[in-house]
Amino acid sequence: xxxxxxxxxxxxPKPDTRDNLLQxxxxxxxxxGYSASGIQGIVDRADVPKGSFYTYFxxxxxxxxxxIDLYSERxxxxxxxxxxxxxxxxLARLEAYFDDRIAAFRSSNYVRGCLLGNFSADAADHxxxxxxxxxxxxxxWSRIIExxxxxxxxxxxxxxEISATSLADFILNSWEGALLRMRAEKSDAPLITFKTMIxxxxxx
Amino acid sequence: xxxxxxxxxxxxPKPDTRDNLLQxxxxxxxxxGYSASGIQGIVDRADVPKGSFYTYFxxxxxxxxxxIDLYSERxxxxxxxxxxxxxxxxLARLEAYFDDRIAAFRSSNYVRGCLLGNFSADAADHxxxxxxxxxxxxxxWSRIIExxxxxxxxxxxxxxEISATSLADFILNSWEGALLRMRAEKSDAPLITFKTMIxxxxxx
Numbered sequence: 001x002x003x004x005x006x007x008x009x010x011x012x013p014k015p016d017t018r019d020n021l022l023q024x025x026x027x028x029x030x031x032x033g034y035s036a037s038g039i040q041g042i043v044d045r046a047d048v049p050k051g052s053f054y055t056y057f058x059x060x061x062x063x064x065x066x067x068i069d070l071y072s073e074r075x076x077x078x079x080x081x082x083x084x085x086x087x088x089x090x091l092a093r094l095e096a097y098f099d100d101r102i103a104a105f106r107s108s109n110y111v112r113g114c115l116l117g118n119f120s121a122d123a124a125d126h127x128x129x130x131x132x133x134x135x136x137x138x139x140x141w142s143r144i145i146e147x148x149x150x151x152x153x154x155x156x157x158x159x160x161e162i163s164a165t166s167l168a169d170f171i172l173n174s175w176e177g178a179l180l181r182m183r184a185e186k187s188d189a190p191l192i193t194f195k196t197m198i199x200x201x202x203x204x
Numbered sequence: 205x206x207x208x209x210x211x212x213x214x215x216x217p218k219p220d221t222r223d224n225l226l227q228x229x230x231x232x233x234x235x236x237g238y239s240a241s242g243i244q245g246i247v248d249r250a251d252v253p254k255g256s257f258y259t260y261f262x263x264x265x266x267x268x269x270x271x272i273d274l275y276s277e278r279x280x281x282x283x284x285x286x287x288x289x290x291x292x293x294x295l296a297r298l299e300a301y302f303d304d305r306i307a308a309f310r311s312s313n314y315v316r317g318c319l320l321g322n323f324s325a326d327a328a329d330h331x332x333x334x335x336x337x338x339x340x341x342x343x344x345w346s347r348i349i350e351x352x353x354x355x356x357x358x359x360x361x362x363x364x365e366i367s368a369t370s371l372a373d374f375i376l377n378s379w380e381g382a383l384l385r386m387r388a389e390k391s392d393a394p395l396i397t398f399k400t401m402i403x404x405x406x407x408x
Contacts, residue, residue, distance in 0.1 A: 033326050035240040111329045120384040121325035122237050125315045134388035162405060169385070170378070170401040173394055177381025180324040181373070184338035190377055197374040201366060202405060 018056045020046040025067045030112050034064055034122045064123065065133045071115040072137040079141065083148040090152035094145065095199055098175070102191045105179075110186045113179040116141075120176075142168045158203055171198055222260045224250040229271045234316050238268055238326045268327065269337040275319040276341040283345065287352040294356035298349070299403055302379070306395045309383075314390045317383040320345075324380075346372045362407050375402055 024046035028037045039060055043050045057063040082097035083090075112118075116134055124131045146168035152158045174194060181190035228250035232241045243264055247254045261267040286301035287294075316322075320338055328335045350372035356362045362371075378398060385394035 031329075033237075033239050035237050035326070113325065116388075117381070117384050118325045120388045121317065121322045122239070124387040125235075131388055131390065138385060138388055162401075166397045166400060169394065169397050173381040173385045173398070174374070174378035175381065176384050177321070177377040177379065180321045180380050180384075181342060181377045183328040184320075184324045184335055184342055186335065190373065193370045193373050194377070196370060197366075197406070202401070 017046075017048050017052055020048065021053060021056060021063070022066055022070050025063060026070055026115075029064070029067055030071070030115050030118070034119055039063075061127050061129050064119070064127070065129050068115065068119060068130065068133045068137060072140070076140060076144065079144050083144055089157065090148045090155065091157050091199070091203055094148055094152075094171075095195070098191070098195055102188055102195070105182060105191065106188055110182050110188070113183055114176055117176040117179060138172065142172050145171055152203075167202070171202075174198070221250070221252050221256055225252065225257060225260060225267070226270055226274050229267060230274055230319075233268070233271055234275070234319050234322070238323055243267075265331050265333050268323070268331070269333050272319065272323060272334065272337045272341060276344070280344060280348065283348050287348055293361065294352045294359065295361050295403070295407055298352055298356075298375075299399070302395075302399055306392055306399070309386060309395065310392055314386050314392070317387055318380055321380040321383060342376065346376050349375055356407075371406070375406075378402070 021042065025037070025042045028042055028045055039053050040050060042063075043053050053063070057066070078100075079097060082100065083093050085093055088096070116137055119130060120134055124134055142165070146164050149158065149164040149167055153160060153164060174197075178190040178194040182188065225246060229241070229246045232246055232249055236245075243257050244254060246267075247257050257267070261270070282304075283301060286304065287297050289297055292300070320341055323334060324338055328338055346369070350368050353362065353368040353371055357364060357368060378401075382394040382398040386392065
């Protein structure tokens, strides 16, 4: 007698369940933080049974790393949209990018900040997987800024005395710090100060 | 018949219980984060019964604000020790302070960062009490840096073209951002880049 085909218990997996979990997780973790976001809350928000979570993700940590990928890749698309636009002078592109981000934080009333920064504060000390993911994504963001600065240097808009790699890292890290202070003050003042110092002093 | 004096249930309160809770809470919250630190974990670490917590603190939020006070006041003592030492040139004091902090993060293997930054990422969006506390403490730290920069300006070590208030805020916020990147990379490179950019470019 032929064996019967194995039957699945529980609902049939839907192809978009994995994406729904990541979208729900991204929203929840960005708003509440990684430590404060439980798997139960994430599956509830995605409207899927809890068992589904472990069908797609080995652990909360692995899920967190994928949430970071999703956030960072989306953010890099926006960053490239601004920084690779050769119709505009390189430093004007960089300034326009930060102006766009400042406007977005004004409309959200200065909450949430940057998910990469939040994970760095909340989880980097406790998870090598998340730390490695963050380091790689920060590096990718820095590279995009660095390439823009190299164009500015080639056009004579900034000097050659400082490494474009260090300058890009410094700009990105200082922005992350400005976002922390923005959340403490619920004000755009730290972001405006960042812009004044970077564009009025550092890049002159 | 005289009424008997009221008897207390539970252990006699010890005058140092409140301090023990704050010390234990500071250690735990700095290592694990505010969201990840439960009241049960804090009372266990302080070796006091859970009921004691609410004898001294109205809520976890009120406790968090006191932990911020404790951390910030200790940190300001160190900051003043370096920045108010008139035997040394103002910018050299500021540089010595950051060198001291970099050495401390090297010996702790780049964990924990700054508690004010961590609370900003983790709790500022969700608690007005904690947000107001953070904003006040950041301002106090900035003021100490600003006073040192004003001395440097009076001695002609830095120019007068940029507001010392904005410069102090920018230095503090950029340091906070460098600490986030330090934790993602487990490396002093972001701290060294911070120093190179601030002392090699910004303050020249």
